[in-house]
Amino acid sequence: MSDLLIPQEIIRQKRDGETVSSEDIARFVEGITDGRVADSQISAFAMAVFFNGMSPEEGAALTLSMRDSGDVIDWTSLGFDADAPIVDKHSTGGVGDKVSLMLAPIVAACGGLVPMISGRGLGHTGGTLDKFESIEGYDPYPSIDRFADIVRKVGCSIIGQTGELAPADKRFYAVRDVTATVESIPLITASILSKKLSAGLNSLVMDVKFGSGAFMADCGDAKTLAENIVRVAGAAGTPTRALLTDMNQVLGRTAGNAVEVIEAIEFLMNPGAAESRLYDVTVGLAAHMLVLAGVQSDIAAATAAAETSLTSGSAAEVFNRMVAAQGGPTGIADDHGKHLKVAGHSLEVRSDVDGFVSKQDTRAIGMAVVAMGGGRTDPTAVIDHAVGLTHIAQIGDQVDSTTPLAVVHAHDEASARRAAEAVKNAIIVSDTACETTSVVAEIVGG
Numbered sequence: 109m110s111d112l113l114i115p116q117e118i119i120r121q122k123r124d125g126e127t128v129s130s131e132d133i134a135r136f137v138e139g140i141t142d143g144r145v146a147d148s149q150i151s152a153f154a155m156a157v158f159f160n161g162m163s164p165e166e167g168a169a170l171t172l173s174m175r176d177s178g179d180v181i182d183w184t185s186l187g188f189d190a191d192a193p194i195v196d197k198h199s200t201g202g203v204g205d206k207v208s209l210m211l212a213p214i215v216a217a218c219g220g221l222v223p224m225i226s227g228r229g230l231g232h233t234g235g236t237l238d239k240f241e242s243i244e245g246y247d248p249y250p251s252i253d254r255f256a257d258i259v260r261k262v263g264c265s266i267i268g269q270t271g272e273l274a275p276a277d278k279r280f281y282a283v284r285d286v287t288a289t290v291e292s293i294p295l296i297t298a299s300i301l302s303k304k305l306s307a308g309l310n311s312l313v314m315d316v317k318f319g320s321g322a323f324m325a326d327c328g329d330a331k332t333l334a335e336n337i338v339r340v341a342g343a344a345g346t347p348t349r350a351l352l353t354d355m356n357q358v359l360g361r362t363a364g365n366a367v368e369v370i371e372a373i374e375f376l377m378n379p380g381a382a383e384s385r386l387y388d389v390t391v392g393l394a395a396h397m398l399v400l401a402g403v404q405s406d407i408a409a410a411t412a413a414a415e416t417s418l419t420s421g422s423a424a425e426v427f428n429r430m431v432a433a434q435g436g437p438t439g440i441a442d443d444h445g446k447h448l449k450v451a452g453h454s455l456e457v458r459s460d461v462d463g464f465v466s467k468q469d470t471r472a473i474g475m476a477v478v479a480m481g482g483g484r485t486d487p488t489a490v491i492d493h494a495v496g497l498t499h500i501a502q503i504g505d506q507v508d509s510t511t512p513l514a515v516v517h518a519h520d521e522a523s524a525r526r527a528a529e530a531v532k533n534a535i536i537v538s539d540t541a542c543e544t545t546s547v548v549a550e551i552v553g554g
């Protein structure tokens with residue numbers, strides 16, 4: 109082995125099923141960051157990994173090299189104790205997944221510290237950052253010092269990924285996205301963890317989704333990904349746990365941006381009326397974060413604390429303070445109607461038959477929101493935060509021609525009609541009620 113970077117040699121080793129040394133992986137990642145490795149070489153390497161996988165050592169080396177390709181936040185240098193309960197959650201992405209909006213305030217209200225770096229929508233899935241940008245004035249890109257200050261004073265802050273955190277992933281991911289190499293467990297693991305570990309967390313909880321609205325449709329594949337993430341993060345010194353959660357239907361009753369923020373606010377203000385699967389995922393993730401961060405000693409106590417933060421209104425208060433600290437309006441949870449715009453053309457989608465909702469093509473529902481302008485069809489597109497779906501029927505709901513399967517909110521009548529048609533085709537109604545399954549299927553690393 110020499111100190112010289114020879115990308116084609118590293119690619120050949122991976123192509124031929126040999127093990128690439130940690131030093132060579134580090135050199136390759138350095139070359140991705142500083143431009144010495146060409147897109148064609150990144151693409152060839154990704155395809156070789158796609159077919160031949162990576163050993164645990166190679167996977168860990170790739171993750172750590174990508175984490176170290178940019179800044180790694182050191183919370184002690186920002187004035188936090190080394191054992192401060194700094195904890196985050198990452199979801200692999202779904203439709204209607206507004207969990208972070210309630211989760212960060214709940215965990216903060218219970219004594220955790222949540223510096224959450226979130227992403228934009230990808231494909232049919234929505235992104236937390238896009239949802240927050242529905243709120244007028246919300247600044248998702250404060251400086252690191254300001255970010256730390258909000259975490260210190262409020263307990264949580266939700267921002268977007270800055271160019272300084274894991275820049276190698278930014279380039280690597282962009283190449284994977286257009287070379288059919290996204291669906292590789294070691295590459296997904298390195299991509300997610302490089303970003304999360306660069307935030308300097310003391311612990312991490314993953315929400316790994318499976319089903320028709322997830323990137324990994326198969327529960328077994330999602331479990332393999334969860335196990336790999338838990339192992340690599342643990343080896344990197346960040347205790348991590350994963351919840352495998354069902355994405356075979358929209359999470360909650362809304363999908364879009366402003367409409368999801370409104371559902372999140374209503375959840376915080378009136379948790380007793382929250383959609384039950386959304387409630388179970390949110391409180392379940394909160395409980396695991398509080399235990400992993402050392403704020404609570406067991407899941408039962410942590411669940412009780414999370415629930416009390418909701419019923420007492422303290423989580424809603426934290427949400428208000430976080431939004432105001434990031435430049436949004438004060439007291440938004442008490443007065444969201446003034447600050448969140450929902451599109452003017454609404455159309456109820458009705459079932460032609462009486463019966464029970466038995467299945468959703470969740471991906472198609474997500475794409476209906478994208479097609480209305482609520483998501484991006486190219487990375488530079490400007491999205492319409494006001495469009496989306498509300499009143500989405502859940503599997504097991506009884507419906508007839510008078511109850512909506514969903515309500516479409518669109519910019520104009522033609523796009524409302526197109527979305528209504530797509531949603532109607534994506535929600536299957538049957539004569540008999542089917543068994544509903546628990547939204548949290550399994551816990552990995554608990």
Ligand code: URA
Binds near residue numbers: 296300
């Ligand atoms: N999300 C990421 O951040 N990276 C991946 O590779 C897949 C999903």
